[in-house]
Amino acid sequence: MNLADLQIRAQVRTPWQALDLGVLMARRWFRPLWLAWLLPAVLIFTVLSLGFADDPWVVTLVIWWLKPLFERLPLLLLSRYLFAERTLRGLTWWQLLRTWLFGSIGALLWRRFDPRRAFLQAVTVLEKQKGRARLKRCRTLAYGHGRAATWLTLILAHVEMLLVLAVPVLVLALVGDFFERGPGWWFSDESGLLAHLSNALTLICMSLVAPFYVASGFALYINRRIELEAWDLDLLFRQIVQDHQVTQAKPSAGASSLVTVMLVVMLWLTYLPASPVQAAVVAEVASPDATKKAAVELLSSPPYVIEEEVTQWRWKETEKTDDDSVDSAWLESLFDIQEVSRGGVSDGFYRLAEILMWLGGLMLLVLLARVLWRQLGQSEGQPDRDALEADAPRVLMGMAIGADSLPSDLNAAVMEALDQGDTRLALSLVYRQALHRLVHHYRVEVESWHTELECAAAARCHPDLAGSTLFDELTGVWLRLAYAHESPIRPRVEQLLREVQRELAGCT
Amino acid sequence: MQASRLLDNHCSVETPEGIDFTQAMAGPVVRILAFLIDMVWRGLVYALIGILSGFLGGFGMGLYLIIGFLLEWFYPVFFEVFRQGQTPGKKAMGLRVVNEDFTPVGWGASVIRNLLRAADFFPLMYVSGLLSMVLSRRFQRLGDLAAGTLVVHVDRQSAPQLDVSIKPRMPQQALTRAERQGIISLTVRSRTISEPRQQELAELLAPVTGVTGEAGLERLKGMGAWLLGRK
Structure with a gap:
């Protein structure tokens, strides 16, 4: 041992x-x-x-x-x-x-x-x-x-x-x-x-x-x-003694030579600033021009300058990772794959894929935020009343039927018109009110170019109004007044107003 | 010089400044033990949650499954990232997960090395991982190879216990680093090494210290105590 x-x-x-x-x-x-x-x-x-x-x-x-x-x-x-x-x-x-x-x-x-x-x-x-x-x-x-x-x-x-x-x-x-x-x-x-x-x-x-x-x-x-x-100390101490003996043996022969070498080096160091290139070269050439030429010549050759002409694109040489952690051959082959994936060609792809992944993630987040925002906005209060009013026509047969175009107190307005003997105005108010309720509250589908009869037909098709003849009657009375100038009697107008207010008030 | 051929369980990393960092790599046996300890901890948590979720019916079952999933896949990740690379089992065995350059392990590496447990598990109970650990030079399982991580022993240096009877002595000559370490080591280990063997070792250094016999040993120990800071 x-x-x-x-x-x-x-x-x-x-x-x-x-x-x-x-x-x-x-x-x-x-x-x-x-x-x-x-x-x-x-x-x-x-x-x-x-x-x-x-x-x-x-x-x-x-x-x-x-x-x-x-x-x-x-x-x-x-x-x-x-x-x-x-x-x-x-x-x-x-x-x-x-x-x-x-x-x-x-x-x-x-x-x-x-x-x-x-x-x-x-x-x-x-x-x-x-x-x-x-x-x-x-x-x-x-x-x-x-x-x-x-x-x-x-x-x-x-x-x-x-x-x-x-x-x-x-x-x-x-x-x-x-x-x-x-x-x-x-x-x-x-x-x-x-x-x-x-x-x-x-x-x-x-x-x-x-x-x-x-x-x-x-x-x-x-x-x-x-x-x-203490095997480790044994080995260490033997090594120490060996080193010690080597350094002890040397000084007698070595010390003087060491001093000489030191002196030479120091002399050379003091001489160095005067000769920027190489001592041997300087010794041969005398004139400053020649020295300059020699210096330029020297500086334009390797290792100062390395020229290489490259005429095509190529990948940068990446340093191979010095990885030697695998003993057997099959694991080494596994490592080769790993190394390929680390450096060179695929590095760029990985970078690109990473950027794309982050961009995709960001876009997804933005989309999600938008959807969430819309959801929150919709569930707040009555969302589609205005939107619907905007979609549905506000003018039919040349008559404004928007909520803002009608008087706030319809009864009073109709009664005032009847008192003044203006049956046409009173009935038109009742008719417009009926249209307003139908189009904007019952959402009867009418278009701005529909005629009175078409509006009546559309109202008949509405499931909530099936069986009600009120609008048909009103349309008939209105048509006779509007186009044939046959004024209905005052109680008839009042009755229609009451019925319109009663029957079409259901849906707000 | 055969120094590089010497077997050693340490691996080193050189920084750009030329400083060598050395760590002892952890092999299969100690890592299996650490894994078993972690498994027991997880088993305890499973049992606890199982009992608690029993009271909650279907919701409890769902909760149990979710916690089970998190525990199975992210238990090591959590500890490796937030507890300096030490799960409870690794901590008990004095192990730590680090990157191949000994820097602390981050999210990416930790997730990769723990997701690849599935590969290491194949065909059953981590047989592939074990083979990979034995075959790779730095005891890396497949997950470690993919994530570029190592499991290393944590240095646990206890304060050296010195014999109070040793009288500190100032060294009479300049000592190299190896010499200082050797002398300190001899002083600290003087209780485990037999007296005659200590004499023998001191005799080896006689050409350096210049003293032989019992006085030589006493001198070495005194120097060791002095180097350790007793004046």
């Missing part, structure tokens, strides 16, 4: 951070760790599957039970990879076998359900401690790290189960309705080929999780050792 070869940055981390480091370790050395777990397991799995062909559940159970032993070889590899040793050189066959045998009884029986297995198995496998010494060592190591180790086991056990469940779910989701099976078919078929398939899947999922489990537990263990044995 040579600390200088340590493959992780030595630092005391929190237990959770140590677990993260374990994930990184498992990822870097995934293939050897995975194979080291999988190959012995596949061997035993095959033998068991042949032996217990009729009871497939035994196979998974035994494999699961033997997990602590399968994890020993990856752990051994990891302990060597950590110090940049890529082989198991130096181990005899007996030692290798002993890796599996040492303390295996305890590991498989009473320590099988220890939730801190990944963390503490290094004490058995790597330190080869037994009995009381082992217990004491475990207690020292577990201080402050036991909780994280327990959670590691709990969570990765569930992740393993999740993977075993996820694969059939994924397959079913992709296959769709092709293939009709009830829920839980995967586990229902206990003895057939499917059960063996499920066993194999479970084995693969276990093997995929195992490197992470072993490495995370080992990282916790290493973190604790870094803390207790």
Whole structure:
């Protein structure tokens, strides 16, 4: 064990951070760790599957039970990879076998359900401690790290189960309705080929999780050792002493040369303002004109001037984002897409789309406000009386029928006209009042060019006035007066006025 | 020089001024725990609202559905934007969501990373998210990759507890930053490191301090105490 070869940055981390480091370790050395777990397991799995062909559940159970032993070889590899040793050189066959045998009884029986297995198995496998010494060592190591180790086991056990469940779910989701099976078919078929398939899947999922489990537990263990044995300080102090020796060794030879260099630099600095271009150039040319020419020549060439003729439009070169956060190829391809969408061509489109989206949102808001405004305006008071009066004709047959053209006290006006003997004026007032009520209150549809009879016909069609002959009578009396000059008697006019006021007063 | 090949759970961002900021990225285990804590909190709220809405009949059902929708999609967004990137679960585990340049996460990024939970969930219980987290270099799930966010550990620096018996001593020579940090670290951790090992470490630095043996260790610790501000 040579600390200088340590493959992780030595630092005391929190237990959770140590677990993260374990994930990184498992990822870097995934293939050897995975194979080291999988190959012995596949061997035993095959033998068991042949032996217990009729009871497939035994196979998974035994494999699961033997997990602590399968994890020993990856752990051994990891302990060597950590110090940049890529082989198991130096181990005899007996030692290798002993890796599996040492303390295996305890590991498989009473320590099988220890939730801190990944963390503490290094004490058995790597330190080869037994009995009381082992217990004491475990207690020292577990201080402050036991909780994280327990959670590691709990969570990765569930992740393993999740993977075993996820694969059939994924397959079913992709296959769709092709293939009709009830829920839980995967586990229902206990003895057939499917059960063996499920066993194999479970084995693969276990093997995929195992490197992470072993490495995370080992990282916790290493973190604790870094803390207790101050590996980080050891490395740091050695580095400091090394730097110190280098700087100590140099001064005798270096100090004088350093002074010389400093002097030269200072001299050169004082000389610099007089020679704006380059010392070598100035030395050769004497006259100021030539110097100027040389300077212009120099300034018109790269790196002072970079000329480039561009004859067509092209996109600006955007800086590529230096994003290297993905390890595997398929995620990298995902990243490429992301990068394309970040820079270059599509950037403009995104900007445009954003502007359009905001404009659309604003327009929508304005429209909504307008609609709301109109709604509020309409529900206030009597909205359409004026509007309707404006729509309907205010003059019919040359007579004004608007509310403002009629006298406010109709009775008095009619009576006054009758008293003066002006029957025509009185009846016209009654007729106009009737028309006003019909057109502006009952909303009888008449046009400004309608004649008296057409108005009467329109009034007859109105549902509210059906059955009433009043307007017809009034029209008849009026026509006779207007065109034939047959004045009705005074009581007749008064009667019509009363009836008009009674019958057409209904709708206000 | 193999320094760059050393495994480390930290990532750093350099500002235009040339200053490096370093943060520890949070991996799957601790994030799963934080998620579970959040799930329990949400479950409690669901149970409470379920009981209360039982009294309100149909209206209560509608209310329950609306609150359920908000809780499911905007619970993390709310906390990430208004509580410095920490949902209750993340806070309990000492985690924080930040942008890839360590700036606080905003509405856009937070909404994207939480809406994409649907993608991470596929095919069940965040299996895709887990795979993405393990495969991406900075432990990002798909939502994080899309939103350009990271989950990092929050530095929790407790005040160093010094042994009162250590007598502070002024360093006799100029110390570099690494040297100062190393000496302070040794002083602060003197309770967890065994005495012989401390001696060994002090012996390593003997060429610098010029003192060997027990006096060397005492001197180093004194310098550490002095550097920490005890005079």
